[in-house]
Amino acid sequence: MFQLLRDGRPRTRADLAAVTGQARSTVAARIDLLMAAGLIAPAGEATSTGGRPPATFAFAPSARVVLGVDLGATHARLAVTDLASTILAQRELPLLITDGPDLVLDRVAETGAELLREAGRSTSELAGVGVGLPGPVEHATGKPNNPPIMPGWDNADVPAILGDRFHAPVLVDNDVNIMALGEHRTAWPGVADLLFVKVATGIGAGIIADGALRRGAQGSAGDIGHVAVPGVTDVVCRCGNIGCLEAIASGLAVANKLEGAKTPADVVALVRSGDVAASQAVRQAGRDIGAVLATSVSLLNPSMIVIGGILADAGEHIVAGIREVVYQRSLPLATQHLRIVTARTGTQAGVLGASAMAVDQALSSEAVDRLVA
Amino acid sequence: MFQLLRDGRPRTRADLAAVTGQARSTVAARIDLLMAAGLIAPAGEATSTGGRPPATFAFAPSARVVLGVDLGATHARLAVTDLASTILAQRELPLLITDGPDLVLDRVAETGAELLREAGRSTSELAGVGVGLPGPVEHATGKPNNPPIMPGWDNADVPAILGDRFHAPVLVDNDVNIMALGEHRTAWPGVADLLFVKVATGIGAGIIADGALRRGAQGSAGDIGHVAVPGVTDVVCRCGNIGCLEAIASGLAVANKLEGAKTPADVVALVRSGDVAASQAVRQAGRDIGAVLATSVSLLNPSMIVIGGILADAGEHIVAGIREVVYQRSLPLATQHLRIVTARTGTQAGVLGASAMAVDQALSSEAVDRLVA
Numbered sequence: 140m141f142q143l144l145r146d147g148r149p150r151t152r153a154d155l156a157a158v159t160g161q162a163r164s165t166v167a168a169r170i171d172l173l174m175a176a177g178l179i180a181p182a183g184e185a186t187s188t189g190g191r192p193p194a195t196f197a198f199a200p201s202a203r204v205v206l207g208v209d210l211g212a213t214h215a216r217l218a219v220t221d222l223a224s225t226i227l228a229q230r231e232l233p234l235l236i237t238d239g240p241d242l243v244l245d246r247v248a249e250t251g252a253e254l255l256r257e258a259g260r261s262t263s264e265l266a267g268v269g270v271g272l273p274g275p276v277e278h279a280t281g282k283p284n285n286p287p288i289m290p291g292w293d294n295a296d297v298p299a300i301l302g303d304r305f306h307a308p309v310l311v312d313n314d315v316n317i318m319a320l321g322e323h324r325t326a327w328p329g330v331a332d333l334l335f336v337k338v339a340t341g342i343g344a345g346i347i348a349d350g351a352l353r354r355g356a357q358g359s360a361g362d363i364g365h366v367a368v369p370g371v372t373d374v375v376c377r378c379g380n381i382g383c384l385e386a387i388a389s390g391l392a393v394a395n396k397l398e399g400a401k402t403p404a405d406v407v408a409l410v411r412s413g414d415v416a417a418s419q420a421v422r423q424a425g426r427d428i429g430a431v432l433a434t435s436v437s438l439l440n441p442s443m444i445v446i447g448g449i450l451a452d453a454g455e456h457i458v459a460g461i462r463e464v465v466y467q468r469s470l471p472l473a474t475q476h477l478r479i480v481t482a483r484t485g486t487q488a489g490v491l492g493a494s495a496m497a498v499d500q501a502l503s504s505e506a507v508d509r510l511v512a
Numbered sequence: 513m514f515q516l517l518r519d520g521r522p523r524t525r526a527d528l529a530a531v532t533g534q535a536r537s538t539v540a541a542r543i544d545l546l547m548a549a550g551l552i553a554p555a556g557e558a559t560s561t562g563g564r565p566p567a568t569f570a571f572a573p574s575a576r577v578v579l580g581v582d583l584g585a586t587h588a589r590l591a592v593t594d595l596a597s598t599i600l601a602q603r604e605l606p607l608l609i610t611d612g613p614d615l616v617l618d619r620v621a622e623t624g625a626e627l628l629r630e631a632g633r634s635t636s637e638l639a640g641v642g643v644g645l646p647g648p649v650e651h652a653t654g655k656p657n658n659p660p661i662m663p664g665w666d667n668a669d670v671p672a673i674l675g676d677r678f679h680a681p682v683l684v685d686n687d688v689n690i691m692a693l694g695e696h697r698t699a700w701p702g703v704a705d706l707l708f709v710k711v712a713t714g715i716g717a718g719i720i721a722d723g724a725l726r727r728g729a730q731g732s733a734g735d736i737g738h739v740a741v742p743g744v745t746d747v748v749c750r751c752g753n754i755g756c757l758e759a760i761a762s763g764l765a766v767a768n769k770l771e772g773a774k775t776p777a778d779v780v781a782l783v784r785s786g787d788v789a790a791s792q793a794v795r796q797a798g799r800d801i802g803a804v805l806a807t808s809v810s811l812l813n814p815s816m817i818v819i820g821g822i823l824a825d826a827g828e829h830i831v832a833g834i835r836e837v838v839y840q841r842s843l844p845l846a847t848q849h850l851r852i853v854t855a856r857t858g859t860q861a862g863v864l865g866a867s868a869m870a871v872d873q874a875l876s877s878e879a880v881d882r883l884v885a
Binding site: 160161162164165169275284285331332344346348349351353354355356357358359360361362363365366367368369370371372380382430431433434435437438439440441442467468470471472473475476477 | 533534535537538542648657658704705717719721722724726727728729730731732733734735736738739740741742743744745753755803804806807808810811812813814815840841843844845846848849850
């Protein structure tokens with residue numbers, strides 16, 4: 140019954156009895172429990188067809204809060220949000236992921252506690268924590284799995300460490316998946332099949348199919364950085380294979396090709412300053428990414444590809460290169476209604492997605508049953 | 513409540529009231545309605561803890577039947593099954609898809625009616641029809657979309673034509689998707705993330721993710737026949753692009769490379785007779801398919817790849833070639849627990865999947881609500 144109300148629309152007891160097939164007395168008792176838990180609230184009166192107008196009830200997203208955490212290689216973003224993922228307090232801070240889980244998660248716990256105070260909420264109101272990490276994560280256990288840029292983090296029990304500090308359920312996923320979730324929920328909630336691609340230091344994707352994030356068997360779905368680019372036979376990747384997308388078209392690979400650029404941010408600055416070589420290099424990276432996305436489009440048939448990550452800030456060059464190859468190389472049926480756009484949530488995609496992941500868990504049928512039992 | 517019972521396990525009224533949260537009186541009334549509709553039946557008594565032992569109820573798969581139809585280029589397979597997709601009567605017949613929808617669907621309707629009689633069931637007991645076609649289908653409308661080997665079928669209203677004959681809901685999908693569904697439900701129901709690949713005259717895939725078939729936005733997901741094979745730059749496909757998988761590694765492409773082979777069946781016969789050139793060609797086709805599947809594995813992270821279609825009958829050569837490249841080229845995290853096997857349902861994959869598709873529709877919550885209303 141509560142899942143119905145999550146859309147925010149007010150409903151009467153009679154509405155809810157009709158839709159769920161439950162007895163009026165069962166519905167009334169459940170409403171009382173959900174009200175006591177603060178998850179729903181009175182929402183005025185419905186129009187009456189005669190007699191006293193019936194009371195309506197609606198989801199109360201401010202009932203509790205969650206903490207969204209987006210950890211990158213050299214920074215972190217944290218946000219306390221309500222149960223509709225509306226941001227109540229947020230902070231960005233410099234932080235080295237190479238400092239290892241103890242130091243980093245200690246900073247996360249401290250900053251999270253500060254943000255809770257800033258939002259005027261207590262730890263007891265925290266319904267969950269969502270965390271994104273810059274490397275492969277086994278979503279079921281929340282443990283990083285051989286993450287290449289995170290020394291000391293392999294198999295670290297992130298849910299246990301943060302759970303001890305916050306006394307709330309902790310869910311962990313890789314940064315691209317939470318960005319995909321954040322962008323999908325915030326900007327394109329009605330798009331059932333969407334592919335989110337992050338182009339930054341590395342390259343990765345998050346898959347939304349039939350409205351939900353699909354993580355695959357080990358949680359590594361969307362890991363396209365080491366997919367072979369068709370037609371490229373002369374670039375050796377650090378992984379040992381030939382022609383990997385990341386070795387050819389990542390922000391770092393593009394920076395290495397340009398004089399005066401060391402990081403993806405330098406590449407963006409060069410493009411913005413009107414540097415022709417930089418614009419051409421970014422467009423070519425777009426074409427190479429497009430070659431892999433053409434395969435992804437044939438395989439997944441999304442109706443939308445969203446390009447995020449810092450290289451998406453280099454204007455239309457990267458999207459133009461991607462479009463060029465995807466529309467040339469994919470099947471007409473799959474590209475007929477395909478849109479390819481840049482992300483709308485920008486640097487907030489990660490925390491919004493981490494928040495959404497924690498909210499979904501906190502408001503799952505099982506969690507709500509426990510809460511009102 | 514009925515959805516719970518679909519697993520076949522007997523339950524008491526008290527079990528069902530506890531799980532659904534519905535009043536005992538609501539549960540009892542619903543059980544009476546489902547019994548009257550024949551969808552559930554008494555299943556003996558539960559162990560008593562004192563007093564009269566309570567009655568249990570279970571799903572009755574023989575309540576109604578569905579018709580599964582698998583149409584190929586030159587043949588058709590039809591089966592009448594019960595609601596657990598157990599085959600009650602089946603037939604294979606020669607049939608040219610190029611005869612067009614009127615002639616072909618007329619044959620289907622006649623044969624379906626004969627099979628119903630053979631199974632001792634009437635048209636009024638038919639809960640639905642599932643149809644697989646050898647070309648792209650818009651699943652939502654059931655209409656073929658520019659199918660290359662099906663002249664006269666573009667936009668044909670298959671559900672309307674067969675619906676007129678059977679007076680039951682008709683669902684249509686492409687042949688690879690129904691094969692994926694049939695193989696998944698029959699042989700690997702516990703595998704949540706599975707990629708089914710058909711290698712026959714053409715090449716296509718069906719995607720099972722989080723336990724369900726994923727069709728994408730236009731229903732073309734899995735269409736990997738015209739994906740570019742990495743490293744191949746010298747083969748022009750009939751579609752006009754270069755290096756398409758189908759132009760290099762389909763059963764037809766392999767037959768074209770071999771003396772004495774005109775069809776994929778000829779290739780299989782040569783391999784079985786011990787022809788070394790044929791075995792080598794099939795193994796190389798496996799490697800080329802493996803190059804595209806390596807990308808698919810990185811993207812989808814399935815725990816199982818199932819190879820079906822007639823070339824899977826050429827023994828281990830094709831799977832060996834696929835394994836060789838997938839294990840070399842995909843990420844370790846994604847291949848750690850990956851199994852690559854040949855299909856178990858063989859030529860019955862299609863009708864079993866078509867039956868499962870029709871059953872899912874017939875037993876959906878909405879359909880059952882209508883039935884017992």
